[in-house]
Amino acid sequence: MRIVIIGGGIIGAALADRLTGGTDEVTLVEQDRPGAGASGASFAWLNANDPGDPAYHSLRVAALGAWRRLAGEFGDPGWFRITGNTAWADTDPVKAVLSERVARLSTLGYAATLITADRLRDIEPSLRPPAGAVIAHYPGEGYVHGPDAVAALLGRARDAGARLVTGTPATRLNLRGERVTGVRLGTGDDLHADLTICAAGRHSPALLASAGVVLPLVDAEAAGSSAPGLTATTTPAPGLVNGVVHSPGLDLRPTPGQGLVLEAADLDDATDLTSSPAELDARAAELLDRARSLIPGLTARIEKVRRCVRPLPADGRPLAGRHLPGLYTAVTHSGITLGPHLADLIAADLRDDEPALAPYRPGRPIRAQLASAHAGPLFGYSGG
Ligand SMILES: Cc1cc2nc3c(=O)[nH]c(=O)nc-3n(C[C@H](O)[C@H](O)[C@H](O)COP(=O)(O)OP(=O)(O)OC[C@H]3O[C@@H](n4cnc5c(N)ncnc54)[C@H](O)[C@@H]3O)c2cc1C
Incomplete structure (x- = not known):
């Protein structure tokens, strides 16, 4: 399968790392340089510090475990x-x-x-x-230091065969009927794909809109x-x-x-x-x-x-799933904490529906619950 990932932040990098190495051909497109978005500037506290929603807390606890395993593979890196x-x-x-x-x-x-x-x-x-x-x-x-973690994950993906296209954006999704068939690049070239994954962070709604898909992010x-x-x-x-x-x-x-x-x-x-x-x-x-x-x-x-x-879903929870044939979205708040675990779950989801992602489908009814990116006066960044 030809997979094109849009976005070289922590989500795109973790996905590229996770999905490369088998029979799929993976290409990641980053409009700027990897880590140029939220992942490069994040406070990047790894935590499951909010007990308010036990299911989401469990997802985050699992995410801490995923990071420990991943960092172990990189041999105790300074960025983790x-x-x-x-x-x-x-x-x-x-x-x-x-x-x-x-x-x-x-x-x-x-x-x-x-x-x-x-x-x-x-x-x-x-x-x-x-x-x-x-x-x-x-x-x-x-903590995970975002720029270094993105670089390490993309370096490993490239070593395993992924192709990186940097310095040019995906300007639109290409459609044949209802199916997304890849992206048009800023250079005017088309990248053909059996699966396009939108991991473009805060810019995801603009890209998805080119295929008529609405993504409920807080308007920056x-x-x-x-x-x-x-x-x-x-x-x-x-x-x-x-x-x-x-x-x-x-x-x-x-x-x-x-x-x-x-x-x-x-x-x-x-x-x-x-x-x-x-x-x-x-x-x-x-x-x-x-x-x-x-x-x-x-x-x-x-x-x-x-x-x-921040790519901030209106209810503060991840958005992970298919919208149209050939199109998958992976956008989340707290992406530094969640990135590698979400990448594992998404890899499983691409083979077979992953039940752990059921609460986080982009098509769910979303009420805007998140008044702020912070959970209160004490905790600064909430882990929410
Ligand atoms: C101030 C601040 C503090 C935070 N603190 C924490 C914290 O303590 N803990 C935590 O877990 N999370 C924290 N977060 C959230 C976390 O940083 C984000 O959830 C995470 O970095 C999102 O990663 P991403 O890969 O989805 O997005 P990004 O890192 O923004 O990556 C998206 C990439 O896509 C590229 N792109 C966009 N559009 C296109 C296009 N059309 N074509 C090609 N490329 C494109 C962008 O250039 C960018 O590099 C914080 C965020 C902020 C802003």
Whole structure:
């Protein structure tokens, strides 16, 4: 079978890696460079930290297992780290939310525990310990550094025979009757395919519209949209932060290059597609100020600030399945966490209907449940 995958983010890369190596011919088309979209700018916290929907929580737990297996195949790469995640709350309502979350996650068998300030000092000695905070620790969580993970997955796919076409977009889906037969490229060439997989992230609705398919994503262009977000990375700050940290007003984690990735729910929410470069720089400076308050020894500077757009399904859940003969869509929120597991499930789905994907079919009735990409004031990125 000739398979064309549109999009070189974590979803397209995981699919290319998963689907190459057998008898199928796999081609991946990326309009820019691999990792240029959300996957390259993501906070990229690996987690199943939201117990609200037990079935979705289980999907995410399985996704953490898929990452551990995959990273093992790459021999403990620097871009995959199970460092643990520490989160704390300093106001009564949020303390109650955090305590309840830990209790519910524990009931589900997920590694979650409340710890003392002394224990926090052991885990993250450089951070200024919060007085009187409720502190949670999740030892099974960590991060995947998106750009490096995408590069590794696509490198392995290419070694196994996949073809990569970069620097030109798929401008439309080609149709014969009801069947999608491939894509037209920006060069004017047609790529023929028995199966076209749309993994174009936030740009998926535009591509699918060329075949009359509607994909229910949150509109990134709308005023106040929760799809656009903001992360900043710093110059190296070696040894100052060991794992993922969610503190009031700032989330942070290390990078493989010993810098830090910074994000904050309020600054992310304030960012939309109209935010000017000066506003983005001001938000990055604010992130750095917050980081310096949290880490007294921090002297690093902002290296890069990135506005990026989440592919955000209107109900926050993955969209995976066929729309038309020859056309499959794979678009999700939390794609860093879910990518390799979704790729495994989709590979199974292409052979035979995969029951684990039944709740996530693109044709399901979707109510817009997701007011924000964040689950609350405490947790920054929610894992939702
Ligand atoms: C600020 C922020 C923080 C986040 N934090 C987390 C987190 O902590 N944990 C987590 O799990 N997830 C997180 N996410 C979400 C996660 O990053 C995304 O779900 C994931 O990266 C989506 O991957 P993707 O491959 O679907 O999309 P993308 O990475 O956007 O990739 C899509 C690719 O398709 C290409 N493309 C688009 N249209 C075309 C076309 N017509 N032709 C060819 N190529 C095309 C684009 O150039 C792009 O490279 C976060 C996202 C943001 C923005």
